[in-house]
Amino acid sequence: MSNDALDSNPPNADYHLSNHGSDWLWAVFALFGLSLLAVIGWTFATRRGTRLFHQIAIVVLLTGAISYFSMASDLGATPVPVEFRGNGTRQIWFVRYIQWFITLPLLLLGLLLAIGLPLSDILTTLFMAIVLVVTGLVGALVPSTYKWGYYVFGLVALFYIWYVLLWHGHRTTFAAGDRTTFAAGDRTTFAPGDRARSGHRLSAYYLSFLLMLYPIAWACSEGGNVISVTSEMIWYGILDLLAGPVFLFWFLFKLRGVDHSTFGSQSGKYTDSNMAPGATTTAQRAGAGPASTANGVGAGPANGATTSPVMGAGSGTYPPSAAHGAQDALAV
Template sequence: MAGNQAVSMNPPNAQENLSTHGSDWLWAVFSIMALSTLLVAGATLMRPRGTRLFHQLAVIVLTTASIAYFSMASDLGATPIAAEFRGGGTRQIWYVRYIQWFINFPILLLVMLLATGLPLSDIVTTIFMSLVIVVSGLVGALVHSTYKWGYYTFGLVSLFYIWYVLLWHAPASSFAAGGVVRRGYYLAAGYFSFMLITYPIAWACAEGGNVITVTSEMIWYGILDILTGPVFLAFFLWELRGVDYEAFGFRSGRYVDNNATAVRGEKAPMMAPAPMVAPQAAPAAAPGPAAASAPEQTV
């Protein structure tokens, strides 16, 4: 089995560690992520240029997840940390998972918020709060004392802000693409917000409280990442299949198309200059005593 070989070649470095069955499960998740990456990449190439933004963001998310799960399935990307509960000992903390979330969490939020009418400042702040959640979770997992729950609290507060933006602030904005995108956003935001609450629960049972084993942790997080990765992105991209990208106001694709001739070394067509029109002279005043006696104006 692939799991047995991976654990044998990369021996665990903690007392609470990944089992061969856990490694087999991670290889299965890696296969799902890699296959999803190939499918979305193929769908991206089939779309016209200038309408690939959301598909390309999905490719980034799925590629990052594939690399992370390849590392975890190979029993790589973990460090031993002293556990706070269950009699002490050390537990594997998978920092490669937090690297994955550090990249994917902001992009998933960006995929949804770009479809709304939120200003850029609100989007940037929401993305920053997602980074606070991931960094707080990583630092808290690496802390072996009770102080880890302080970082857990910082993450929860940031999560409340993201919920506020996804479920209240963003739906109140004006959607540029109209009712079709608004309906799809409601479904996507509700689904994604529900999935977000499950991650802190898993963290509290795994890295935080050391209640469940590392293999159970991998099964839990693997299911969550599949539901918030390939499943969520497939639904979101399907909802956007018939939306006119012109409504979003994206201009990057048009810039590439207009400059394609310059990239090939061809001269771009020159616009004809506007014809010069000579200004018409003012009509001369009729001769007469009135014109002769008119006072001279000073400019």
């Protein structure tokens, strides 16, 4: 079956997508779609209450699939006059920036939640990700030299993201536990804290490197009109595949076996945690005793309070209803 997307949706600019470029975009769409189905299956095979990162991956992959379906169909672009290398207009794909507006903050959110970064730092980093995407879109739509001012604003936001990923994040206590090892015969078994720590570092380096390539692609395509629209699609498509399906599968694989309750994303509902009301915990069965006695005196916090970590951003003492409410908000 031939690709008639450009016949059904004719290009609207002088520098536009070619048939071969549309074929490539359909291939990327197929990879996003297959990855989405695989992650959905993986999610259902994962115990309830530990699906937070899988569901983030589902949103990222679904958004990418919709975006690439639109671009492969030659939809979601607007003509903008070029500044360099010729006259006429070039297709600027605003649908791609809508994709990044959703997916980049979510990718960073998953990575930063896994290391237990304070909530204030997470929100600031997500805001910088939004600034990076929005300034890229506005700069691409500006036909004059002023587009490069937005480019600089985007780079400033990117430098902050690099600072968090490559320096500040490494100085944070990991939510998945401290670095411990256990000797098991001739092998050394690493605790979940090791897996989360090494996984974060590699993920941070990997994602930071990819984020460096996006501004270069922008300068050569939307900014400087150096490469064709089809070459732009190939470049961005490879980057999106590496930052989407490849990164997410590797990231989820590295988090397998990690105790998700340390992230504060464990559901407080007994139906999700398989804990009926009044059931004893492992520590209680081991002889630690309940948190409180019939006389209200015991090892637990006073006045029926309970301690619960929330979002890996530290722990505090909350009333039971507040603790369960905070956990249920993150329960998946």
